[in-house]
Amino acid sequence: MSALSRIDIKQLRVLHGLLQERNLSRVADQLGVTQQAVSDQLKKLRTTLDDRLFIRTSNGVIPTPYAESLQPKIDHILKALEDLLTPDELDLQAINKTFTISSTDLEQVVILPYLVEILRREAPGVKLAIKKLELDQLASALLTGEVDLVISNPDFVPPNYPSQCLYVEEYCCVASCDNQQVKDEMTIAEIARIPQLVVSPSRGDFTGAANQWFREQGHPRNVVLSVPTFTAAKACIAHSDLCGFIPSRLLPNTNLKKITLDKNIPGFEVISVWHQRSSQDPLHRWIRDQLLKITDKKREVP
Missing domain, CATH: 1.10.10.10 (Winged helix-like DNA-binding domain superfamily/Winged helix DNA-binding domain)
Incomplete structure (x- = not known):
């Protein structure tokens, strides 16, 4: 020895x-x-x-x-x-690195503008790459480092990964301002009979976040269109007889009218998720802290 x-x-x-x-x-x-x-x-x-x-x-x-x-x-x-x-002291002004985030267009509207503002001011050498949410590749993308951080609904992200809740979102039922089938106030039973749209990032299925809840109420809904983004959902609803459920932070919209229901469908958390290997990375931790500060301020979307 x-x-x-x-x-x-x-x-x-x-x-x-x-x-x-x-x-x-x-x-x-x-x-x-x-x-x-x-x-x-x-x-x-x-x-x-x-x-x-x-x-x-x-x-x-x-x-x-x-x-x-x-x-x-x-x-x-x-x-x-x-x-x-001893952790290295983070010199934001000296960092030259690309940080990749995968998210839906909801987070790209609600969070991204404020994160860009902070990065340009405090860490100008950090390049930010935003990728669309590829649900079936998230786990491998985080593992390999292809994606540094995912911001999404907990239902879409890999289980057992480190995460933090950024905010809680509510759904609003909306239809086109020209849609004569809907009223300002409706019951769940009535709205379930209106043809509906769901947002399904990357998978294109017709389940949507509220399908199970509608079935539990005894009123399965009639979903006829699946789109990958909320941006597409708003445009399609505005130009059709469809209704759908849009996160409250993406409203108001001049082409859509909000429908008040007799029951509120469940909302959802928006969380950030990363791989365990990135938990102690100084830049990664700093960006996660900035996301919390952004969402804590509860700014309104322009």
Whole structure:
């Protein structure tokens, strides 16, 4: 067994302390251990380094010449270990990096403009790449680093990944201002009979977020159109006899009228999600903090 494999950090800290204090009792107090524990570590060091290291006196210990020669090396090793465990200071002005976010167009309207404003002011070297939400590739994209952060509904993101809630969103039922089939106030049963549109990012299915809730009310809805974005949903509703459910932060819209229902459908959380390997990255943590600050301000969408 090599000498290196027989030495550990506790022994180095004992050696460092004794070289400074030259007293076993004081070193034990500093390290929060017993004096016997310090003596045991010193015994191991003597065997490993093949030197007495310290000579006992009536006032403490005196280092041998060999022990004194080790002091600058021990200082350097412990300083290097301390630096290893100390997070690098984040110099935002010096960073040149691309950060990739995957999200729906809801978050691109509600959050992105304010994040861009902050980045241009505080971290101008950070390039921001926004990708559409590819639901079936999110887990692998986060794992490989193709995507740094996902902002979306919890139902769309991979489970068991680190996340934080940014805000809670509500749905509003809307139809075209020209749609004569709808009234300003309607029941769930009435609205379920109106042909509807759902937003399904990347999958193009017809389930939508509220399908299960409508079935639980005893009024399955008639979904005839699936689109990948809320932007497309607003345009299609505005030019058809369809109705749909749009996040409240994307309203008002001059081409759409809001329908008040006798029951409110459940809202949803908007969360940010990342891979565990990015949890301690300084830039990643800073951007996550900025997202929280943006959403805490509850700014209205222009």
